[in-house]
Amino acid sequence: xxxxxxxxxxxxxxxxxxxxxxxxxxxxxxxxxxxxxxxxxxxxxxxxxxxxxxxxxxxxxxxxxxxxxxxxxxxxxxxxxxxxxxxxxxxxxxxxxxxxxxxxxxxxxxxxxxxxxxxxxxxxxxxxxxxxxxxxxxxxxxxxxxxxxxxxxxxxxxxxxxxxxxxxxxxxxxxxxxxxxxxxxxxxxxxxxxxxxxxxxxxxxxxxxxxxxxxxxxxxxxxxxxxxxxxxxxxxxxxxxxxxxxxxxxxxxxxxxxxxxxxxxxxxxxxxxxxxxxxxxxxxxxxxxxxxxxxxxxxxxxxxxxxxxxxxxxxxxxxxxxxxxxxxxxxxxxxxxxxxxxxxxxxxxxxxxxxxxxxxxxxxxxxxxxxxxxxxxxxxxxxxxxxxxxxxxxxxxxxxxxxxxxxxxxxxxxxxxxxxxxxxxxxxxxxxxxxxxxxxxxxxxxxxxxxxxxxxxxxxxxxxxxxxxxxxxxxxxxxxxxxxxxxxx
Numbered sequence: 001x002x003x004x005x006x007x008x009x010x011x012x013x014x015x016x017x018x019x020x021x022x023x024x025x026x027x028x029x030x031x032x033x034x035x036x037x038x039x040x041x042x043x044x045x046x047x048x049x050x051x052x053x054x055x056x057x058x059x060x061x062x063x064x065x066x067x068x069x070x071x072x073x074x075x076x077x078x079x080x081x082x083x084x085x086x087x088x089x090x091x092x093x094x095x096x097x098x099x100x101x102x103x104x105x106x107x108x109x110x111x112x113x114x115x116x117x118x119x120x121x122x123x124x125x126x127x128x129x130x131x132x133x134x135x136x137x138x139x140x141x142x143x144x145x146x147x148x149x150x151x152x153x154x155x156x157x158x159x160x161x162x163x164x165x166x167x168x169x170x171x172x173x174x175x176x177x178x179x180x181x182x183x184x185x186x187x188x189x190x191x192x193x194x195x196x197x198x199x200x201x202x203x204x205x206x207x208x209x210x211x212x213x214x215x216x217x218x219x220x221x222x223x224x225x226x227x228x229x230x231x232x233x234x235x236x237x238x239x240x241x242x243x244x245x246x247x248x249x250x251x252x253x254x255x256x257x258x259x260x261x262x263x264x265x266x267x268x269x270x271x272x273x274x275x276x277x278x279x280x281x282x283x284x285x286x287x288x289x290x291x292x293x294x295x296x297x298x299x300x301x302x303x304x305x306x307x308x309x310x311x312x313x314x315x316x317x318x319x320x321x322x323x324x325x326x327x328x329x330x331x332x333x334x335x336x337x338x339x340x341x342x343x344x345x346x347x348x349x350x351x352x353x354x355x356x357x358x359x360x361x362x363x364x365x366x367x368x369x370x371x372x373x374x375x376x377x378x379x380x381x382x383x384x385x386x387x388x389x390x391x392x393x394x395x396x397x398x399x400x401x402x403x404x405x406x407x408x409x410x411x412x413x414x415x416x417x418x419x420x421x422x423x424x425x426x427x428x429x430x431x432x433x434x435x436x437x438x439x440x441x442x443x444x445x446x447x448x449x450x451x452x453x454x455x456x457x458x459x460x461x462x463x464x465x466x467x468x469x470x471x472x473x474x475x476x477x478x479x480x481x482x483x484x485x486x487x488x489x
Contacts, residue, residue, distance in 0.1 A: 041132060041151045042151050042153065045129050045132065045151060045152065045153035046153040046155070048129055048153065049127050049128075049129045049153040049154055049155035050155045050157075050487055051077060052074050052077055052093060052127045052129075052155070053125055053126070053127045053155035053156060053157030053487060054157045054485060054486075054487065055073045055074055055076075055077045056070040056071070056073055056074045056096070056125040056127065056157060057070070057124065057125050057157030057158050057159045057485050057486075058070075058073065058159060058483070058485050059072075059073050059159070060098075060119075060122050060123060060124070060125065060158070060159040061159060061161065061258075061476060062119070062120050062121070062122070062123075062186065062258060062445075062446075062447065062448070063119065063120070063186075063190060064119055064120060064183065064186065064187050064190060065119065066119040066120075066122060067098055067117070067119040067122055068119070070098075070122075070125055071096060074093065074096060074125075074127070075093075092129065092130040093127060093128070093129060093130065094128045094129060094130040094131075094152075095126075095127075095128040096125065096126070096127060096128075097110070097115060097125070097126040097128075098115065098116055098117065098119075098122045098124070098125055098126075099114045099115055099116065099122070099123065099124040099125070099126060099156070100114065100115070100116040100118070100121045100122060100123055100124075100434075101113075101114050101123070101124075102114060102124060102156070102158075102488060102489075106489060110126065110156075118182060118183050119183070120182055120183050120186040120187075120447065121182060121183075121434065121445060123158050123159065123160070123259055124156055124157065124158040124159075124488060125156070125157055125158075126154065126155070126156045126489075127154065127155050127156075127157075128152070128153075128154045129152055129153045129154065130152070131150040131151060131152035132150065132151050132152070154489070155487060155489065156487065156488045156489035157485065157486065157487050157488065158485070158486060158488050159483065159484070159485050160257055160258055160259045160483075160484040161257070161258035161449070161476065161481055161482070161483060161484070162226070162227075162255050162256070162257055162258075162481070162482045162483075162484055163255065163256055163258075163424065163426075163449045163474055163478075163480055163481050163482075164228070164254070164255040164256075164480055164482070165251055165252055165253075165254075165424070165480055166252070166254070166255075166256055166423075166424035166425065166426070166449060166480070167246060167247055167252065167423045167424060167425055168222055168223045168224070168225060168230060168243055168246050168247075168252070168254060168256075169220050169221065169222055169223060169247070169423070169425045169426070170220060170221055170222075170223055170261060170263065170425060170426040170427070170428045170444075170446075171203075171205060171218070171219075171220045171425045171426070171427055171428070171450070171452070172215050172216060172217050172218060172219040172220065172427075172428055172429075172430035172431075172437070173185050173186075173188070173189050173217060173427050173428065173429050173430065173431075173447055174203045174217045174218045174350060174351050174470065175188040175189050175191070175192045175198075175217070175351070176188060176189075176217050176429055176430070176431050176432065177217070177431075178431065180429075180431065180432055181432055182429050182432040182433065182434065184432075185429040185431065185432050185447065186429060186447045186448075189427060189429075189447050189448060189450075189473070190448075190473075192470060193448075193450075193470075193472050193473045197354060198354070198470065199386055199388075199469060199470055199471060199472065200354040200356075200383070200385075200386040200387065200469060201334065201351055201352045201353065201354040201469070201470065202333055202334045202337065202351075202352035202354075202356070202387075202455060202467050202468070202469060203218055203350070203351060203352070203452070203467065203468050203469070203470055204218050204337075204347070204349065204350045204351070204465055204467055205218060205219075205220045205452075205465055205466045205467065205468055206218050206219045206220065206350065206465050207219075207220070207268040207272070207458075207464075207465055208220060208221050208268075208439075213436060213437065213438050215428075215430035215431075215437045216350070216430065216431065217350050217351065217430070217431070218350035218351065219430065220425070221263055221265075221266075221439065222243050222263070222264050222265070222266040222271065223256060223261050223262060223263060223264065223426060224241075224262040224263075224264045225252075225254030225255060225256060226255055226256055226257045226261070226262070227254070227255045228252070228253045228254035228255050229242070229253060229254060230242030230243060230245065230246045230252065230254060231245045231246060231249055231252070231253075232245065234249070235286070235288070235289035235291060235292070236248060236270070236274060236285050236286055236289055237267075237270040237273075237284070237285035237286075240266050240267055240270050240271070241264065241266065243264075243266045243270075243271055243274075244266075244270040244271045244273060244274035244285070244286075245274060246274070247271055247274035247275045248274035248275070248277040248278070248286065248289065248292040249292065250292070250293060250417055250420065256426055256446075256449070257446070258445075258446045258448075258449070259443075259445065259446075260435070260442070260443035260444055260445055260446070261426050261428070261443075261444050261446055262441075262442050262443070262444075263437070263438065263439055263440060263441045263442075263444060264439070264440065265439040265440060269284070270284070270285060272457075272458035272464060272466070273285065273286050274286060274292075275423075275454070275457070275458060275466060276457045276458060277289065277292040277294060278294055278295055278298075278420040278421050278454060278457075279294060279295070279298045279300050279421070279454070279457040280294035280295075280298040280310075280410035280411060280412050280413065280416075281300075281314065281457055282311060282412055290412065290413050292413075293413050293415055293416055293417045293420065294410040294412070294413055294416050294417070294420060295410070295416050295417065295418070295419070295420035295421045296395060296398070296409070296410075296416035296417065296418050296420075297391055297394050297395055297398060297408045297409070297416075297421075298408070298409070298410045298416070298421075299330065299331070299365055299394065299406060299407075299408050300330050300406075300456065300457055301316060301317050301321055301322055301324065301328045301329050301330030301365075301406070302314045302315060302316055302317060302328060302404075302406055303315065303317045303327050303328050303402075303404035303405070303406060304405075310411040310412065311411065311412040314411075316459070317329075317404055317406075320344055320345060321345075321459075322345060322456050322467075323338070323343070323344060323345050324360055324361060324364050325364075326364065326403055327402060327403050327404030328364065328365070328402040328403070328404040328406045329360070329361045329364035329365050329402065330361075330455075330456055331356075331361060331387045331390065331391070331455045331456070332356045332357050332358070332360065332361050333345060333352065333356065333456075333467065334349075334352025334353045334354060334355055334356050335353060335355045335356060335357070336349060336352060336353040336355070337349045337352050347465070355382055355383070356382075356383050356387070357381050357382070357383065358375070358378070358379035358380060358381075358383035358385060358390060359375070359379060359380050359381045359383075360381070361379075361390075362375040362379050362390075364402055364403075365394075365400070365402050365406070365408075366394075366397060366400040366401075366402075367400075367401070367402050367403050368400065368401050368402075368403075369397055369399055369400030369401060370397060370399075370400065371394070371396065371397030371400045372400065374397075376389065376390060376393040386469060387453065387455050387469055388422075388453040388469050388471060391421070391453065394408055395408075421453055421454040422451055422452070422453055422454070422471065423451070423452055423454065423468075424449060424450070424451050424452075424474060424480065425449070425450060425451075425452060426446045426449055427446065427447045427448050427449065427450050427473075428444055428445075428446060428447065429445075429447050433445060448473045448474070449473065449474040449481070450470060450471070450472065450473050450474065451470075451471040451472060451473075451474065452468035452469065452470060452471060453468055453469045453471055454466055454467075454468050455467045455468055455469055
């Protein structure tokens with residue numbers, strides 16, 4: 001009887017199941033806590049890696065000291081202790097890698113082909129944070145050494161400079177010489193930017209329509225914008241993708257990137273016709289396009305027959321133009337651009353010496369008028385003043401004229417615009433570029449964006465090339481420039 005009662009007693013039967021379930025519940029709770037701690041630590045490490053990558057990327061402006069500055073910014077950034085998991089470790093940098101490019105897909109690993117130690121080509125920095133060992137509550141293994149798990153993080157940040165309202169042209173670095181590495185060529189450009197005396201050197205901007213490779217210092221070509229558009233439907237020639245109109249326009253809704261530009265072929269003569277509107281010259285397809293205003297000061301050494309109809313009849317004052325003559329004078333070329341034996345213009349010299357005769361120019365261009373006896377300081381036979389500074393000084397004497405009756409003010413379009421003779425262009429190290437500089441090349445790296453003062457217009461014909469003074473590089477603080485600093489991985 002008693003045995004049957006015990007056999008049939010069901011009280012407490014659930015206890016074994018509860019005991020088993022409690023073990024499972026405790027295990028799952030421990031696992032949930034570990035997962036939460038793990039995610040928290042991972043998030044903190046990733047935040048640290050992201051912040052360090054962005055700090056380093058902000059310095060990668062392709063200058064020769066950019067890597068040094070990037071490493072200093074990374075090491076100067078104070079990393080907070082990693083929260084969670086009952087640990088108080090500081091996020092430490094395990095590796096810093098600098099990259100010139102990224103793999104085509106985020107699924108592909110970074111290889112040696114992407115890495116670089118050249119600061120003038122470095123566009124990205126990869127930060128690897130030292131893994132943190134985290135003790136686990138959940139019994140992953142009975143072995144003590146398996147009771148911890150390592151948590152790490154990695155991030156890739158990059159920098160790009162975007163310059164807008166620039167002319168769609170590139171200029172081969174005029175300070176690059178044969179045999180220079182990309183780093184050396186960029187160094188030469190930076191040095192020229194930092195020495196004000198180099199800004200008075202005249203640069204021959206050689207047209208390169210029929211070149212496809214073999215570009216040399218001073219050669220220039222044309223670009224497609226990274227964003228925006230060129231005014232191909234505006235007044236001017238058709239079929240040139242809007243490049244001539246963009247060279248004539250006062251403002252272009254187009255932007256270009258430091259990381260790489262897209263070169264495009266175009267016909268040189270319509271492009272130069274567009275550029276020449278800045279000098280109050282309207283020819284060929286631009287003859288009726290008077291909505292492109294010239295500069296306020298357009299002195300260029302031209303005359304017009306019987307001083308009538310300057311818009312249709314203005315021509316260089318002599319066959320030897322731009323060499324000055326008694327009738328008119330353009331801002332002179334540098335003395336090393338003049339052939340001594342004949343005292344004629346040598347069109348084969350790309351980079352001038354910076355030594356030019358300002359006194360001869362002033363006495364001719366300002367032969368009649370209140371400025372005749374008031375040249376700017378430094379305007380001597382061996383000038384110590386840049387032509388751009390003379391141009392600005394001349395704004396005070398626009399009504400002075402030469403014997404050939406050339407005034408400083410425009411004659412075709414009365415309402416000129418200041419600094420129309422200043423253009424912004426991309427500078428490319430054509431001799432050492434890692435991407436071959438061909439007429440249709442993509443992703444050609446830019447050494448910097450620079451401003452040039454157009455000293456002389458381009459003559460018509462195959463040898464008609466504009467000449468300009470280098471005014472300096474576009475700084476990151478310039479209103480036309482925007483820094484793009486972002487995480488890529």
